[in-house]
Amino acid sequence: MTKPRILVADDHPLMLSGIEAVLRDSEFEVVGTARDGAQALDMIPAARPDVLILDIAMPVRTGMDVVRTLRARHDKRAIVLLTAHISDADLIEALDLKVQGILPKEGAETLLVACLREISAGGQWIERSIMQRALSLAMQGSKSDTKMSLLTLRERSIAQLITRGLRNRDIGVELGVTEGTVKLTLHRIFAKLEVANRVELAMLMQKESAAPPTLAR
Structure with missing residues (x-):
C-alpha cells in the first residue's frame, strides 16, 4: 500500500x-x-x-x-x-x-x-x-467588517501578491492564470476597494493586516 x-x-x-x-x-x-x-x-x-x-x-x-x-x-x-x-x-x-x-x-x-x-x-x-x-x-459573528471581506479568494490572493511587489506576469505564473486575467482582476479589486493604483492597494493591505478583525455583532 x-x-x-x-x-x-x-x-x-x-x-x-x-x-x-x-x-x-x-x-x-x-x-x-x-x-x-x-x-x-x-x-x-x-x-x-x-x-x-x-x-x-x-x-x-x-x-x-x-x-x-x-x-x-x-x-x-x-x-x-x-x-x-x-x-x-x-x-x-x-x-x-x-x-x-x-x-x-x-x-x-x-x-x-x-x-x-x-x-x-x-x-x-x-x-x-x-x-x-x-x-x-x-x-x-466571524465575518470581518473590513474592506477585505469584499474580495473573492482569487482577488485576495492577487492583492496579497501586489504587496510583495510582484508584476502582473509574475502573479500570473504564481497563480497559474494569464497576465490578462490578472489585469482584469486588478481593475475589479481597485473598484471594490476604491483605490486608484497598486501603491494605494498595497498601503490598504498593510493597514488591514495590522488591524485586529472587527467582528459582527
Missing part, C-alpha cells in the same frame, strides 16, 4: 528534524522539507505531496500565504498548519479556506500522527482549544 506523501515547511531546523523523526516509522512518507513558504510552493510539482504541513509564520511566504495561493489555484490538497500563535483573523481565514488541520507547535509531536490519520481518512483535525476559540468567534 502506498504511503501518503508529506511535505513539511518550517524555518526552524529542529522542528523539521523533529517532524521527520516522528513520521519516520509511521505509515506516512516525508517526501520533502522546505525552510519557507516560497520554497514549499516550488517543491510541490516534483514532490507531489498528499498533505502539506506548514509553519504558519515563515519568512518569504508564510503558511497562510501558501494556503491562499494553493486555494486560488483550486488546489484542494490537505493542509495542516502548525502554530505557536494564530490570530483571530488567520484562524477565521484558515477555516474559510478549508484547512484540514491546525495544531499548536507545543505538543505537536504527540498529536501529529493522529491528525494525519484523521485527515487521510477524509476528516478534519483542529486542536481542541483552537476549535473552541473558532466556535466562540463564530458565535460572535
Whole structure:
C-alpha cells in the first residue's frame, strides 16, 4: 500500500528534524522539507505531496500565504498548519479556506500522527482549544467588517501578491492564470476597494493586516 506523501515547511531546523523523526516509522512518507513558504510552493510539482504541513509564520511566504495561493489555484490538497500563535483573523481565514488541520507547535509531536490519520481518512483535525476559540468567534459573528471581506479568494490572493511587489506576469505564473486575467482582476479589486493604483492597494493591505478583525455583532 502506498504511503501518503508529506511535505513539511518550517524555518526552524529542529522542528523539521523533529517532524521527520516522528513520521519516520509511521505509515506516512516525508517526501520533502522546505525552510519557507516560497520554497514549499516550488517543491510541490516534483514532490507531489498528499498533505502539506506548514509553519504558519515563515519568512518569504508564510503558511497562510501558501494556503491562499494553493486555494486560488483550486488546489484542494490537505493542509495542516502548525502554530505557536494564530490570530483571530488567520484562524477565521484558515477555516474559510478549508484547512484540514491546525495544531499548536507545543505538543505537536504527540498529536501529529493522529491528525494525519484523521485527515487521510477524509476528516478534519483542529486542536481542541483552537476549535473552541473558532466556535466562540463564530458565535460572535466571524465575518470581518473590513474592506477585505469584499474580495473573492482569487482577488485576495492577487492583492496579497501586489504587496510583495510582484508584476502582473509574475502573479500570473504564481497563480497559474494569464497576465490578462490578472489585469482584469486588478481593475475589479481597485473598484471594490476604491483605490486608484497598486501603491494605494498595497498601503490598504498593510493597514488591514495590522488591524485586529472587527467582528459582527
